[in-house]
Amino acid sequence: MGETLDTRWFDPARLNLLLGLLTFVAFLAINIRRAHSSKAGLFIRPIAGLKALDEAIGRATEMGRPVLYIPGIGDMSEVGTLAAITISSRVARRTADLGCDLRIPCYDPVVAALIDGTTREAYREANRADAYRAGSVYYVSATQFAYVASVTGTMLRDRPAANIYMGSFYAESLFMAETGNLTGAIQIAGCDQVTQLPFFVCSCDYTLLGEELYAASAYLGREPNQLATIAAQDWAKALAAAAVVLALILSALGHPEFGRLLRTS
Amino acid sequence: MRFGPLVVTFLTGATLIAIFFIPHHRAQETQSIILEWADVVYAFALVLGSLTLWTMHQKKVRQRGEGWFYSAVTLVSLAGMTILGVVQGVSADTVVGRVYNMVNAPLASTMFSLLAFFIASAAFRAFRARNVEATLLLVTAIVMMIGRVSIGEFIWKGFPPLTEWLLDVPNLAAKRAVALGIGLGAISTALKIILGIDRSYLGRG
């Protein structure tokens, strides 16, 4: 019983994916070069939700209330969580600069440990290491609704002036966003789970849709290499859209072979 | 410069990408081992996280801060469940198992059921015919809400097929477009981290 052991060193059914990945890496290399050679830098369209981050942190500082940053309930294997960690570092830098209280309740202990490190570093870089309060980044619970109860409790008790949701969210999204809406906080969300986006759109002032979450770190950092990744992503998207349209036309004309090449296994 | 973590990230990321294309059983075993390592790392982080939690609530209890009683309940629960779990195990007939099934399970179900209330209040506020797009959204939402439940069929036989069409055609088209963007964004983010372009997770911008 059981499968015979596979001894192949390459899966030919994944050749199209390998070519796609190599194309993406090539786009990235070209755009890194472009970013460094261009004096004006690469253009990246403004993202309203990210522009509002400064406003939200500024408002919290003026009101003397904390900023609550919620990095989702994904673990480190989810790209949305990686994006949440990088954005938290940028947010921490702003709160450190402005002297605003920042609180980050975490669902995953690994994520908590990483965000604690990046936040400390952000305060150190802002020459405000003394302002970093131990315990401002804390692990709550890896149980979904225990986490929700804790976060919504913090919202109702401490009345943060700004709630920032960034990362992978599931059924808890609406609980937290509606509670935040009730407290009157400015709410900015970014989520890569398509099914949760409508909930954030309903309850938040600004929502980063899907890939905008991934672009946020580059947008906030403005480093040429990071901006190059956004440009490469756009090129890849244009190529993918062109391939889909071409496959559609060829299939309609009775040549489905190209469409089959795009299939994954 | 934190060279060590960057090298570890690059090697692990590159290895896992390579394994994706290599069906050889040795490669697949390596993947399983790496995933098991991730579990081990998680276990250590769980201890670290629990200690942070303990320290935070202990401080609150000592200082008699606002809501210190709840912090005390957290500390007692954390210590009690950990000790009993280690001593007795966690199967259904142990104290931990019973507490989990009789306290945690109903609490979690109750919390989840609150979603219906939040959805209703959010829908009431959000679905307003402010412009053409919002009106389209409003009409679609009403068709979906009525067509997806038994009463929809009672009202009009065409509701269920209409909702199926809405889900299968416009909804799926939009979802695929968003998913394509998310997929490429995910690749881009992963490459940024594997190649060390984005180091902010290490505390470097």
Place this chain on the structure above:
Amino acid sequence: MAAATKSFWHRILGVDRRWIFLLVGIGTTLPLLFPVNLPVAPSPRVKAAYQAIEDVPEGSLVLVSLDYEPDIMAELQPMSIAVLRHCFRRHLKPVILTLYPAGPGLIESALAIASAAEGGRVRDEDYVFLGYKSGNQAVILGLGENIRGLFPRDFYGTPTDSIPIMKRVNSFADFPLLINLSGSAIADYYIRIGASRYHRPMVLGSTAVMASDYYPYLSSGQIKGLIGGMKGAAEYERLVGIVGDARHGMDAQSLVHVIVVLLVLLGNVALFATGGPKARIGGGA
């Protein structure tokens, strides 16, 4: 009079959300106390899931991964019971596991209900319950290689090597069908590994909110059928010919949907009565 009318509509627009909660509460409770059992028409996706189980030869072992905890049991527990009853009725032998620590209690309960309803089934002869294993993706990868190694004992402590029907299976390849009922990314892992890498036919059950995420997999043929949320569970119950919690729950769901639609319509009437879409919209309190 006009001022009074205007004031009424403004009050509607700014209604305290607790009134909405109260209406939803009543809408949920009444049908549960006084069920009317509204009819349910099975959708093609659920019919396909049902057919996939019908197509498995009698006496076969099917791998059933029930990956959920109490929070979403309202949607997935009736689904599990209906699917298990269908398997038992067709004399299929489910090999059941969970990747969630709070899952075993729910599974034991579902097994007890399904087994009793289908005339009593014998553990380790008619089904095997392997229990919980941590590691999500790593476990699913392991299921493709060595199940008995991954689960040396079943949930009740019996060595899996000593369970006669387990001698017939040790990897995905040995099962004619995989069934995964979950409300998380676990479903994606099963699709990527079980359905795509090991090319096993797969039936998926998910929460209603996540169901549409899996439509592309259904149209690409990577999954054979999809049971979405309580409605999907109710449709499955109808196909199996039983009236369970899902069909009871559909009455409540219907009434709550109607209440929400009426509230939305009322909100829009109020919007127009207070100056139309360009006027400032008041939220719930």
